[in-house]
Amino acid sequence: MAHAEETPQVTVIPPDTAKIKKLWTVAGILGLVTLFEFAVAFMVPHEYKDLRVWTFILMTIVKAGYIVGEFMHLRYETKVLFWSILIPMIFVVWMLVAFVYEGIHIGLVR
Amino acid sequence: MASTSTVTVPAPGKSAWDGGVSPMNASYGKLMMWFFLLSDAFTFSALLITYGLVRSSHPEYTGAVDDFVFSQAYWPIPEKVFEAVPFFHGLNAPLVFVGLMTFILIMSSVTMVLAVEAGHRMDKRAVEKWMLWTIIGGLTFLSCQAWEWSHFIHGTDGGSLLADGTKIFGANLSINQYGPPDFAAFFFFITGFHGFHVFSGVMLNFLIYYNTVTGVYERRGHYEMVEKVGLYWHFVDLVWVFVFTFFYLV
Numbered sequence: 001m002a003h004a005e006e007t008p009q010v011t012v013i014p015p016d017t018a019k020i021k022k023l024w025t026v027a028g029i030l031g032l033v034t035l036f037e038f039a040v041a042f043m044v045p046h047e048y049k050d051l052r053v054w055t056f057i058l059m060t061i062v063k064a065g066y067i068v069g070e071f072m073h074l075r076y077e078t079k080v081l082f083w084s085i086l087i088p089m090i091f092v093v094w095m096l097v098a099f100v101y102e103g104i105h106i107g108l109v110r
Numbered sequence: 111m112a113s114t115s116t117v118t119v120p121a122p123g124k125s126a127w128d129g130g131v132s133p134m135n136a137s138y139g140k141l142m143m144w145f146f147l148l149s150d151a152f153t154f155s156a157l158l159i160t161y162g163l164v165r166s167s168h169p170e171y172t173g174a175v176d177d178f179v180f181s182q183a184y185w186p187i188p189e190k191v192f193e194a195v196p197f198f199h200g201l202n203a204p205l206v207f208v209g210l211m212t213f214i215l216i217m218s219s220v221t222m223v224l225a226v227e228a229g230h231r232m233d234k235r236a237v238e239k240w241m242l243w244t245i246i247g248g249l250t251f252l253s254c255q256a257w258e259w260s261h262f263i264h265g266t267d268g269g270s271l272l273a274d275g276t277k278i279f280g281a282n283l284s285i286n287q288y289g290p291p292d293f294a295a296f297f298f299f300i301t302g303f304h305g306f307h308v309f310s311g312v313m314l315n316f317l318i319y320y321n322t323v324t325g326v327y328e329r330r331g332h333y334e335m336v337e338k339v340g341l342y343w344h345f346v347d348l349v350w351v352f353v354f355t356f357f358y359l360v
Contacts, residue, residue, distance in 0.1 A: 010232050012231060012232050012233045012234075013231040013232065013233070015228075015231065015233070015236075016227075016231075027216065027220040030216050031213065031216065034209065034213070037355075037359060041204075041359055042204075045175075046175045046187070053360050056355050056360055060351055060352060060355040064351055064352070067219065068344075068348065071220075071222075071223045071344045071347075072341055072344045077134070077136065078134050078135045080133065080134055081134040081136060081144065084134075084144075084148075088152075089148075092155045095155070095159055096159050096162055099159045099162055099163040100162040100163065100166045101166075102163060103166030104167070106167040107166060107168060110167065
């Protein structure tokens, strides 16, 4: 009787292949996006700086979306949890934009 | 028992926020992990925003990319700094090694999410297998970063010529052959802080692995700890995605 809890009865549920396949698809997308970033880094000349920078930023947001949404499962959480995490980050993005512009002007008056 | 995935329906006329139910439908531990990660994201954002501010206040290199030389007068082009690969001394392979590191971290994120999936199915063997792969991925990434730091600190064969005629090699917190001293300071702080997160992540992953092997979670009846530490591990991967873009690509 004392040993009853030492050997628990565990039923292992067989793997859900559709779910696992979806996870690997997300991994594939992340890999492809990274490869695309490399292609842009080497094939788009540095003269097109704005195009390069905005492509990188867009691709980063795509990757972040897949990691947070699928891997961290945030897409499937309740709406209130989803927005509790996302809304503060929107302010952070504004802070980044503001400080980069501030930096450009510091450079101009230096 | 696992009360985490139970859907709680509030009594009629009673709001989900009046108590007795968990309105966000997540356990206390998972919720606190989310809020911790949010605060950690603020810390990393502060580092990256400061980097953005300081970098944009420095002059940009304006000449032809092929003629680029290291100078303290302007901010360096990252792909001219990070172009070395271990065992291939002298080979010019811009961003290849960082790309490999990115791939390793993404793969370890996949193995982590597979461990979480196996935990939902109470499959102890599969959790053990995938946690072990995740730990190996984390350790590989840390080894790569150790090499990267060592190369960055020791510098290139040619070094860099200062205005007063002295030659400097590599970088530390006071001198920097690659560009303005701030460049090296940010490299050490941002990748160092991230590397420290990877290190603690590997430690946590090992604890989870140990507890899985000894059957702690099997006796507990659920593998929610794998999920919570998994959130942390994915966050570390997420931060690297941003560091990769803003430090190495842009």
